Amino acid sequence: RLGWGALAKLLSDTSPEVKQQALGSVKAVCRAEGAELPASMIDAVVVPVYQSLKDKNTAVRTVAERAMLHLLCLYSGMEAAESAAGRLKEADQVGVLEYCKRTVAKGVDACAASDEE
Numbered sequence: 001r002l003g004w005g006a007l008a009k010l011l012s013d014t015s016p017e018v019k020q021q022a023l024g025s026v027k028a029v030c031r032a033e034g035a036e037l038p039a040s041m042i043d044a045v046v047v048p049v050y051q052s053l054k055d056k057n058t059a060v061r062t063v064a065e066r067a068m069l070h071l072l073c074l075y076s077g078m079e080a081a082e083s084a085a086g087r088l089k090e091a092d093q094v095g096v097l098e099y100c101k102r103t104v105a106k107g108v109d110a111c112a113a114s115d116e117e
Contacts, residue, residue: 004029004037004038004041004045007022007025007026007029007045008041008045008048010022010025011023011026011045011048011052012048016059019052019055019057019060020057020060020063023052023060023064023066024063024067026049026067026071027063027069027070030070030071030073031070037071045071046068046096049064049067049068050064050092050096050099051092052064052067053065053068053099068099068100068103072103072104
């Protein structure tokens with residue numbers, strides 16, 4: 001079974017295909033019953049997912065949006081984003097928090113809709 005640590009490394013891979021698969025795995029793990037992201041791994045997972053939202057590859061960005069959505073739904077809000085934001089470059093802190101606020105504002109229904117995709 002792939003652990004969060006290995007998944008975090010794959011999220012930073014330079015290959016778009018590897019990154020897409022890793023982001024898809026983040027979404028799948030978040031959707032699993034009883035899913036939990038250990039506090040020690042929040043930064044290692046949330047930061048690269050956020051950075052993937054700005055990837056040059058459109059497919060990577062699309063999967064990253066769903067992965068971030070499911071991370072936020074897993075934590076029912078902003079805790080994970082706020083924790084990780086402090087470790088981002090100052091320029092990215094506002095961006096990740098604003099993105100997450102907009103996503104959380106859509107509510108749990110957004111997670112259900114993303115499950116169908």
